[in-house]
Amino acid sequence: MIGDIETLCKLANIKLNLMKTDPKRFFVRAFMAGAYLGLAAILSYTLGALLSDHNVVGKIAVAGSFGIGLVAIVYLGAELFTGNCFVTIMPVLRGDIKLREIIPMWVVCYIGNMIGIALICFLFIKSGAQETIMQPYLKGVMESKLNFDIIDLLIKGILCNFIVCVAAYSGVKIKDETARLIVIMILVMTFVLPGFEHCIANGGIFTMGITQLGSAIDWTMLPLHMLISTLGNIIGGSVLLAVPIYIMFRTPQTKK
Template structure:
């Protein structure tokens, strides 16, 4: 069958989390770097489509191309390992420790950030012809996104910070559902369809994705956005990362694990 039942794909989730924890540092960084770079390219592609067509929905429909590419190639996003690796710890897999989970998260964060930052610099260079002219419409749009999604939140104080946090939770609920979607089918077409739907939803709703933001905000600063690195960290990246962690693990990882792999006892009639 091309479709796996929930108990089967949840077992695959735990297996995947275990394998990522024991992966070499070299491979973890390479896979995370490429994931960050591809997702950054997908983000600038979707923004370009939105700017040129004036139809945000079209950009959202096309953005999942990057997500599907990176997962079919076996690369890793921070939002994915936030969900998968803790399951191996909860399942008490031999040798899996809290230290191992945290090390994996740290390496994937570094790799994702390096990949996204590389694309941010390259695209800023392209948009400005080597920083010799002002950025065009797409570059200005990215700079504007950076301002509105840092200073715009900061204007509301603690309420703005928690708004980002909740948008991060909602984001990784959908993104991690896309990660799981790649596991429910043995056919490429089935994997792509299952990944496409939740990723399109998160992007159109402008939920906060930590790795996409690793591209958007450094790129926005490079292209003249009127906000600082500290604005980016405090009023976007930090609450987004925390929200991604809580939302993905709570709404996707733990719910699927608890009800499909560690089911409760059957009721007696």
Template sequence: MSYLSPPEFAGKMIDAGESKVFMSTRDTLIRATMAGAILGLAAAFAVTITVETGQPLLGALLFPVGFCMLYLLGFDLLTGVFTLTPLAWLDKRPGVTPRAILRNWGLVFVGNFAGAILVAVMMAVILTYGFSVDPNEVGQRLGDIGEGRTVGYADHGAAGMLTLFIRGVLCNWMVSTGVVAAMMSTSVSGKVIAMWMPILLFFYMGFEHSIVNMFLFPSGLMLGGDFSVMDYLVWNEIPTVVGNLVGGLTFVGFTLYATHARTGAARPRPAAKPAEPAEAAEPVEPSAAEQTKVG
């Protein structure tokens, strides 16, 4: 069967986290850069569909194509390593230390950011003919997104910051579920179907994904969005990263590890009641016909 049971894919989660901790700097950066670039393209694709069709659900429905591609190609997002690498430390894998985990997170962050920025610049060039004309409708929408999801939060003060943080938590609850879902199947179709569902949910609900935002907000700045780099960092990227970390670890990584990799002791079963002895059968009197036959 192509489906793996929860204890089986929980073991794969731990193994994956360990392998990422010990991956070379070169490979970590390459894989993270490509992941950020592909996810940025997927975000641009989804925004274009939404603008041209007027149907946000259609954009959200097709956005997961980028997520599925990057994970099938073996690339890494910060949101995924947030969830997987600490499990190898919890499992006491040799050489997996908090310092090694932080090294991995830092490299993946840099790679994701580099890939997302690269695509942001490319899309800004495309949407403005090399910055020679005003951005088209898609470009204007990218600018509006950046403004609404930075200054828009800042307008609400502490309540806005809390909302931003919780959206980050909910986002990586779903995104990390998608990462784990890819481990539930050994077939490409099974992996894609399992990944598609939680990614569709997070994108349509407007949750905050730190890597998607690495594309949306820099591109918004280049396309005329009325917000600053500091607005982006303080009122989106930094709280989103913290929320993504909390959401992935709390609701996916630690939860699955605790209940499937380190399952609690089963409760004692009640003792079976002893079987009652069967009553002796009473002798059956022969019928009159049988008595006559015997006689």
């Protein structure tokens, strides 16, 4: 039976080989992952705006619906940067490749995700759908997100991608389709409900805010927010989850 490390390394090598042999196809897969998350952002933030007068119910609706994005990525096949931080670090931990060899793949995946989610979220706002309720809702979200402490934001990023990668890992391990869907949805809800920070999702959310609100918001802290949340996501997937998983399941054959 193939062990967990071998399975994850095999998946990582498929991704790395695709990036090397057909970067255009890899980029499109990354773009579509962002687009799928964009659909989830439209659903969850529209629900949040519609239920903004019901604070608790609104937050639960936002969190409970956002998981559809990761479900689409897992079931339809796409490349999500945050998930790849976990999967593709495994051959690095095993000593098969160097960290520098996966960085170009991460960069292309990150850019593809951002373009995909930004485009979908931009088109949503430009469509004018639910504009009267989205504008005040997004204003509150933007002001809350851009008022942050760096350490708090970093920890929120770490915890977010730890949970996202547990969901991705569950998608690999669980074979029953119904069970896999339920687990992924619940785990995504686990990071959205407390307000943890997912860098790719934030790319779409901030696109909504910039498109809808323009100069009504001070965007000075936006680049720093994206940088810190991205760094936190990398640590959460590549260190906080990947290293313990590697230590738990490595064998004499996988340890180098």
